Amino acid sequence: MIGRARELDAADPLGEYRSRFTLPDGVIYLDGNSLGALPKDAPEAMQRVIKSEWGEGLIRSWNDADWFGMAARIGGKIAPLIGARPDEVIACDTVSVNIFKLIAAALEMRPGRKVVLSEPGNFPTDIYMIEGLERQGLAAQRLAPREQIMAALDEDVALLMLTHAHYKTGEVFDMAALTQAAHNSGALVFWDLSHSTGALPVDLNGMDADFAVGCGYKYLCGGPGAPAFAFVAERHHGDLKQPLTGWFGHARPFAFSDEYEKAPGIEQLQCGTSPVLGLAALEVGVDLIAEIGVARLHQKSQALSEFFLECVAHHGLDVELVSPADAAARGSQLSFRHPHAYPICQALIARGVIGDFRAPDILRLGFAPAYLRFEDMFEAARHLAEVISSEEWKREEYGRRAAVT
Numbered sequence: 001m002i003g004r005a006r007e008l009d010a011a012d013p014l015g016e017y018r019s020r021f022t023l024p025d026g027v028i029y030l031d032g033n034s035l036g037a038l039p040k041d042a043p044e045a046m047q048r049v050i051k052s053e054w055g056e057g058l059i060r061s062w063n064d065a066d067w068f069g070m071a072a073r074i075g076g077k078i079a080p081l082i083g084a085r086p087d088e089v090i091a092c093d094t095v096s097v098n099i100f101k102l103i104a105a106a107l108e109m110r111p112g113r114k115v116v117l118s119e120p121g122n123f124p125t126d127i128y129m130i131e132g133l134e135r136q137g138l139a140a141q142r143l144a145p146r147e148q149i150m151a152a153l154d155e156d157v158a159l160l161m162l163t164h165a166h167y168k169t170g171e172v173f174d175m176a177a178l179t180q181a182a183h184n185s186g187a188l189v190f191w192d193l194s195h196s197t198g199a200l201p202v203d204l205n206g207m208d209a210d211f212a213v214g215c216g217y218k219y220l221c222g223g224p225g226a227p228a229f230a231f232v233a234e235r236h237h238g239d240l241k242q243p244l245t246g247w248f249g250h251a252r253p254f255a256f257s258d259e260y261e262k263a264p265g266i267e268q269l270q271c272g273t274s275p276v277l278g279l280a281a282l283e284v285g286v287d288l289i290a291e292i293g294v295a296r297l298h299q300k301s302q303a304l305s306e307f308f309l310e311c312v313a314h315h316g317l318d319v320e321l322v323s324p325a326d327a328a329a330r331g332s333q334l335s336f337r338h339p340h341a342y343p344i345c346q347a348l349i350a351r352g353v354i355g356d357f358r359a360p361d362i363l364r365l366g367f368a369p370a371y372l373r374f375e376d377m378f379e380a381a382r383h384l385a386e387v388i389s390s391e392e393w394k395r396e397e398y399g400r401r402a403a404v405t
C-alpha cells in the first residue's frame with residue numbers, strides 16, 4: 001500500500017504545489033476544509049501591505065494601492081471558480097453576514113411570499129440567520145429533509161437556501177435540478193458554497209442560480225476569519241435591495257450624501273470599510289487556488305478520498321462511513337460515525353493527524369487537494385487503525401472537550 005501511495009504521489013500533477021504551502025513537519029493536515037493551510041507567499045504579501053502600503057502610504061493607499069477596489073478585484077478572481085462573471089462576485093463580510101443580507105434581499109424581491117426553505121441539519125449559521133429574520137417578522141422558516149425538498153416547494157416559498165456540500169456528511173446536492181425546480185415554483189435560489197469553493201466545480205450561471213455565498217478561510221486558504229464572498233446574478237443587480245445599507249455599498253461613498261443610493265454593481269453588497277489586511281491574505285490564497293484550477297483540484301480530491309477508503313479497508317478498520325460511498329456524490333471529505341469519535345479525534349491529533357469532530361459522533365477528515373499527498377492518506381489510515389485497535393483513545397486526556405472541536 002505504501003508503495004502504491006508513493007507511485008501515486010510521483011505521478012501526481014499537483015504534487016509540486018505542496019511546496020507552495022507552509023505545513024509543519026510531522027503533521028498530516030486533514031482539516032483544510034475548516035481552516036486552509038498557509039500559502040508560503042502570504043506572509044510576504046501581508047508584510048508588504050503592512051509595512052509599505054500602510055506604514056508608508058498611509059491613507060493614500062486607498063487610492064494608490066487600490067485598497068478601495070480590492071473587494072471587487074478579489075471577487076472577480078473567485079468568480080471563475082464558481083461559474084460566475086467577475087462583476088458578479090465580491091469579497092466582503094463573513095458568510096453569516098452575507099447570508100443575512102441576501103435572504104433579506106431575496107424576501108423583498110418576492111412580495112407575498114415569506115417562506116425560506118432549507119434542510120434541517122444545514123450549517124447552524126445558515127438556519128440561525130433565517131430564524132433571526134423570522135423573529136423580525138420578515139421570514140418564515142421551513143425545513144425539509146433533503147429527499148423532500150422538491151415536494152416542499154410551493155407558492156409560499158420565496159427562497160430555497162441550501163449548502164451545496166454538507167459540512168458534516170459531505171453529501172452534495174444536485175444544484176442544477178433543485179435550482180430548476182425552485183425557479184419553476186417561482187422561488188429564488190441561494191447556494192452556500194462554503195464547502196465547495198476551491199475543491200468542487202460549481203457552475204452558478206450554467207444553472208441560473210440567483211445568489212451564493214462562500215468561505216474564504218476553508219479551501220481558498222485566506223487565513224483565519226478571512227473575508228467571505230457573495231454572488232448575485234447580474235440580472236438582479238438592478239432590483240436587489242440589501243438591508244445593510246452601509247456607506248461602502250453606496251454609489252459614491254465619498255460624496256458623503258445624506259441619501260443612500262446603492263452602487264449599481266456588485267459593490268452594493270458591501271456594508272462598511274473593507275478589511276484590507278484580511279483581503280490581502282485572502283488574495284494570495286485565491287490566486288494560488290485559481291492557478292491550480294478547480295478541475296484538477298476536484299479530480300485529486302476524489303482520488304485522495306478513494307485511496308483513503310482503500311487504506312481503511314486494507315487495515316480492516318470497522319468504521320461507519322456516513323459520507324456517500326460514491327465519490328461523485330460527496331464533497332472533499334470523509335466523515336465516519338463512531339460513539340467515541342471525540343477522543344479518537346484527540347488521539348489522532350496527538351499523533352499529528354489533524355482532523356476534526358462534529359457533534360454528536362462524527363470524525364470528519366477533509367482532503368484539501370492542493371497540498372495533501374497520497375502517502376498522507378496511507379499514514380492517516382494507519383494511525384486511525386492503531387488508535388482504535390490499541391484503544392489509545394481511552395486515555396483520560398483525550399476525553400476533555402476543548403472550546404473549538
Ligand SMILES: *Cc1c(COP(=O)(O)O)cnc(C)c1O
Nearest residue numbers: 094095096123163167192194215
Ligand atoms: C464555514 C461555514 C460557514 C461559516 O460562516 P462564517 O460566518 O464565516 O463563520 C457558513 N456556512 C457554511 C455551510 C460553512 O461551512
